[in-house]
Amino acid sequence: MCLAVPMRITAIDGYTATCEAGGVLRDANLFMMEDDDLAVGDIVLIHVGYALKKVSEEEARLSWETFGTLLHPDA
Secondary structure, eight states: OOOEEEEEEEEEETTTTEEEETEEEEEEEEEGGSSSSOOOOOOOETTEEEEEEEEEEHHHHHHHHHHHHHHHHTT
């Protein structure tokens, strides 16, 4: 099973995007999405350092909520 985390793009430099989720910053490779029109503010699914797919705000919110429930079940 693979896990991809939705992260918001905060900067783009060529094929590298700086992305943020939950206060965590990561660089992600955009090569697999070179045909997509990506911009700062977009949310992409990140898996092992690669952006795989652009997702909606709603899809990202649902994923973030699910991860929160799994990581903090008593909260």
